[in-house]
Amino acid sequence: MDRLFYVAKDEEILNGETTDIYFMRTVDVLKAAGLDRVRVRAEFHVVNLPRNYGWAVFAGLKEVVNLTVAKELPITIYAMPEGTLFRANEPLMVVEGNYMDFAVYETAFLGILRHYSSVATKAARIKKLAGDRACLFFGARVVHPAIQPMVDRASYIGGCDGVAGVVGAKLLGVKPSGTMPHALMIVFRHATGDHTLAWVWFDKVMPNDVPRIVLADTFLDEREESMIAAKLLGNRLYGVRLDTPSSRRGNMEAIVREVRWTLDLAGYRNVKIVVSGGVDEEEVVRLRGIADMFGVGTSIAFPPSVDVSMDIVEAYDEKSGRWVPITKRGKLPGFKQVYRCRGTLNDQVIPWDSEPATCPDGSRPVPLLRKFVDNGKPIEALPSDHEIRNYVLDQLRYAEI
Numbered sequence: 017m018d019r020l021f022y023v024a025k026d027e028e029i030l031n032g033e034t035t036d037i038y039f040m041r042t043v044d045v046l047k048a049a050g051l052d053r054v055r056v057r058a059e060f061h062v063v064n065l066p067r068n069y070g071w072a073v074f075a076g077l078k079e080v081v082n083l084t085v086a087k088e089l090p091i092t093i094y095a096m097p098e099g100t101l102f103r104a105n106e107p108l109m110v111v112e113g114n115y116m117d118f119a120v121y122e123t124a125f126l127g128i129l130r131h132y133s134s135v136a137t138k139a140a141r142i143k144k145l146a147g148d149r150a151c152l153f154f155g156a157r158v159v160h161p162a163i164q165p166m167v168d169r170a171s172y173i174g175g176c177d178g179v180a181g182v183v184g185a186k187l188l189g190v191k192p193s194g195t196m197p198h199a200l201m202i203v204f205r206h207a208t209g210d211h212t213l214a215w216v217w218f219d220k221v222m223p224n225d226v227p228r229i230v231l232a233d234t235f236l237d238e239r240e241e242s243m244i245a246a247k248l249l250g251n252r253l254y255g256v257r258l259d260t261p262s263s264r265r266g267n268m269e270a271i272v273r274e275v276r277w278t279l280d281l282a283g284y285r286n287v288k289i290v291v292s293g294g295v296d297e298e299e300v301v302r303l304r305g306i307a308d309m310f311g312v313g314t315s316i317a318f319p320p321s322v323d324v325s326m327d328i329v330e331a332y333d334e335k336s337g338r339w340v341p342i343t344k345r346g347k348l349p350g351f352k353q354v355y356r357c358r359g360t361l362n363d364q365v366i367p368w369d370s371e372p373a374t375c376p377d378g379s380r381p382v383p384l385l386r387k388f389v390d391n392g393k394p395i396e397a398l399p400s401d402h403e404i405r406n407y408v409l410d411q412l413r414y415a416e417i
Contacts, residue, residue: 085392239274
């Protein structure tokens, strides 16, 4: 084995080696049959969203474009902008070109779009439910370290307010967010007999721009540890993190209410409460009225799958010089456009050259798919990760769960 970790190298992805073997065999068959110049349009879409999902977030386009441009694949890409909220059975991306030129890249394209969209969608749902409460992605330990930065990016553009991964945060251009592990308190307890000294030393050592958020559930009752931390650090204490599994003592809602009540009663109303540990949508809804911040890991890192698939929907007829709609049964043939009325998720999917119906307010709907790559060359500069995140957050204002 020529590597320490079972991860693909950049050149293997660029060379189309991260593909399913049947695509390589397909290329061999088409070459032998003299069908290596058949030009097609292939549509990427989601037939069925995860159960109870009314929409999902289209993510991963940046890496698909990067792959296409870096390899100079002679294809044209039409797509929704990254971060667009979409519904089932809408074309998300269309690749136009000789099928032979991109056949072996279908696996990589789908893997990028499926994984990114799944994580970003779950992050967006959590953020939508959290409302004005902050949501931090604590899922670096949940995924293979090789893809930590990718999952950090997907969760961030999906709406999370911060990420804990050091490399992911660096690539995003944000400061990593985090508190402290139980291990810190355990080491201090063993070495000094007093685990609360961990909080004191954390305050002494950390730069001033690091929020003093202490883990308040290691050895004593959450209420007791929170009060000790508040007295020790005073107005330097930004918040307390409660990471208690529900299996150990009742439900988290009762614990958070007790801690909030006690801190307020003692005059520590400024101390925020951060909840982590198995947090998912139900916990966010239950606790968003009393918790100030959520640390979410597994539920975002391992979300329900947004199953993007690809199907050829048109082929070019050299004799007539026309595009001919064609696809497998169960799918709608033809090159399509998606039109949306501004400030809504009300869409029309119609043939590319057709005229959309006007919106209820009389305005013309906006076409969502536009050209990002033309014959292997980028058409426009892609938005920054921060701009994509803001785009998602703007759409979440009128999206419903």
